[in-house]
Amino acid sequence: MELSRKGHRATVIERDQQIGGLAKTLTIREGDDVFLTDIGPHRFFSKNQYLYDFIEDLLHEEWRKVPRLTRQFVDGKYFNYPVNFQQVVKNLGLLRSARIGFDYVWARLRYGLFKKPLRTFEDYVVANFGRSLAEFSMINYSEKIWGIPCAEIHPDWAKQRISGLNLWSVFKNALGLGSKKGPKSLVDEFYYPQFGTGRIYQEIGKHLVATGTQIFTDSEPVRIRHDGKRITEVDLRTPDGEITVKPGKVVESVPITRFLELLDPPPPPAVREAASKLRWRAQIYLFLTLDKEKVTDDNWIYFPSQDIPFGRTSEMKNFSKDMCPPGKTSFFVEFFAFESDPLWTMTKEQVVDLVMPYFEKWGFFTRKEVRQTYLWKRPHVYPVYDSHYKERLGVVQQWLEGIENLVYIGRPGRFRYTNQDHSLEMGIIASRILLEGRKYDMDTVGSENEYFEKGPIYEKRI
Template sequence: MSKKAVVIGAGPAGLTAAYEFLTRADEGPEPVVPQVFEGSSDIGGISKTVNFKGNRIDIGGHRFFSKSDTVMEWWLNILPPEKTGGETFTLKYQGKSRPFEGDADGVDPETTDDVMLVRSRLSRIYYLRSFFNYPITLEWSTMKNLGLWRLTKIGFSYIRARLIPLKEVSLEEFYINRFGRELYDTFFKSYTEKVWGVPVSDIEPDWGAQRVKGLSISKTLAHAVKKTFSRNKPKDIAQKDVETSLIESFLYPKLGPGYLWEKVAERVEEKGGSIAMEHSVVGLHADGNRIVAADVRDNKTGELSRVEGDYFISTMPVKDLIASIQDVDVPSNVSDVAAALPYRDFITVGLVVKKLSIPGAVDRDGVAGRVPDNWIYIQEPDVLVGRLQVFNNWSPYMVNDPDTVWVGMEYFVQEGDHLWNMADDDLIAFGVSELAKIGIIDQADFLEGTVLRVEKTYPAYFGAYRRFDEVRSFVDGFENLFLVGRNGMHRYNNQDHSMLTAIEAVNNILTGRTDKSNIWDVNVEQEYHEEKSE
């Protein structure tokens, strides 16, 4: 005898749940067989990898590191790490520290695509037509670019913030308390508003607790000192004692994150699960405090079918989930809050260029006309682009022609706004002109480009989100319905934490646990738990 789990969505959370059911079949009273329904034609959700003429796009960038031992082993079980020329890394998981000898334990990326590359992280801020380290460090280049007067104001502002902290009623106070008002005004305010499209004072401080965590000037300085005195020590890819924004090394699939999730999908089907692509769950039927069936639409034919199940795991946007529930009365306050939950949408403009035109730019190998960065945060107020990815530095295998530079311009938008509705060719031309305007490329060096639009990329922490607890209370009342993942929980999770929510949901099902607080307690790091301000 076996039970059936209907899994909505084939992103990291949905596929993790499906894979966990199949690999842990002997842990519960009976096996649970997953049936996954994915509305799109792509595996991986926003962790998919899009191929444009051999150039691969990673949507938003996905560094593979985690402070969760479970997740680190999970990833490496799917894709082993590469040979590293004899360099030793220390992998920490399952409560143990294990040295990893790159040549003895690794695989050669030249002979297989099933491999994790070991990558160095570098992100910088581009502001005042100059580069600043991200996070900000008090190095000579920083002080030179900021100037003595601005630097002095930053110092006194930070001291004031530490001595007289503000009550944190919004994200604005959260930032000021950790960095001081002057540094906040210089590096945080305009970029945050570019990302979210609303004043920082309108955003709940929960977002800071989720994404910025304990990072502050003092943590940044402490990290710099520690780094200085530990340059010759073996690297720890898990980096459990490092704030996420300070991570220096990470694992990365040779062909992008989507490749890993495609391999997971293959294993799910090999082990007896099923994945139906281009099939959307459009209705959920309830009987008392249980969900008993789902209405599934074949997006190719429009045909509807009813799929019964014992458990339902949802990664679909919360507003769509609530709207889909049938056969029970959804309280008006719950439906109103869910319908009004805000999201931020995302556009990547991929550009293939001959070279970058930033004066003095060289990459990690000393090649001119390139930069060593994974991300460049564009703080310039005279352009709309928010961030720039350099895919060459995520993985050289993601670039079709190694003599070109493959970049992704990231725009944070609202579905239906003027950028979202702009024709692809016009948007590519607009992106080229923006990078040329701020001195990153010469328009004559542009070769070709593409546009990728993604809806509901970022669940937002303002507006109706303030009443999200009302929605959570309602859905938690269905004993066999489990919300997991970023959109499934309306929480700005990293990839590994989306996976952990799915693992906790499977744990509950296999052990018969009815309380779902452990799922909601998974936060940005295992040791950090989000507590909404009352």
């Protein structure tokens, strides 16, 4: 869109039927009833004013502020997320709370006073929260997401997600000494399009088509020829057959490992070897439409316990009532898996049988209230930040930097755990690189050195 606004035309290749990637909104029709759902909860948050203005210009009155309720469900009890100190004390009792306090002081001594190095994600969260609270709130859930022990997760993940947050700041907030007393922040509310997050990308698509950019959906590159310095030709599979394009410049945002596989000639063995060890965490999604007014008031709920097979649920109606027909609701259940896990090959019926006993036991909904169920699987959702990912990614990046007419961006394209605002920012930076020929450090996007929930909510211009 940035390029087209400056009068340049591009060709967009998308393998799916619909653009928007992981941030698309799906439309489910059941007779006359229409349910809309994102692929898991998609809250927009950013500290970049330009992005808010950009989206407001696309969506106008559809771009709305939504009150936020997000909780963790542990041992049958709800705990606010981000952590609320008073509630933890109330739900866990004085003895466990005292243990949390003791562990925190001990962690500050080890990591603060005695300077134990922060080598892993586990070090990072234990240093900032003490072991008991870290295990309660972060370690279990993180291990569920990544499928590897926290002691093997790179601290980059903690730096990206919880930098600047610690038990002391949570405690100060509980006493009313923190920023919580100030204006409403990203913890209290967020922006969300009336008909789903994918509306942002639908509108971008419309603008592109209207200004002469060609979008090929249900299409993919099958071979990318290069001479070591430039990409020279790309063979594309499209619904109308194979075509070859000779691009002046290429922006790629498909999984970086897949991109390398498409190159002809292939990259050097050391690069291929490094790329083969970059791992992805996949996700399985179960979507249920319900004959029920509402399940809970939460936008989403985390289930950190290892005994529960899914990690998070969300209810689209609590993002916007227009995501469901009146009097009905829907429920979205997320599982994390490797493609080698038995879960990955389960049928929809098996997954429904796996989860229903939990929802019935907790009084969420009954089998009778379930109208229809849908199962989707996505392979390249989370780039795994294991302890060696950075060196391996570095080898790949160094080689890719040698291809002059390539800019690689996005979550799968850069193998970075980032959000939609970051992908938009990377797209904007890519347009500047292409138009101005200057170098920008793409890895600074999404590496804010402060807790990502912090900060005031943006106010609309009109």
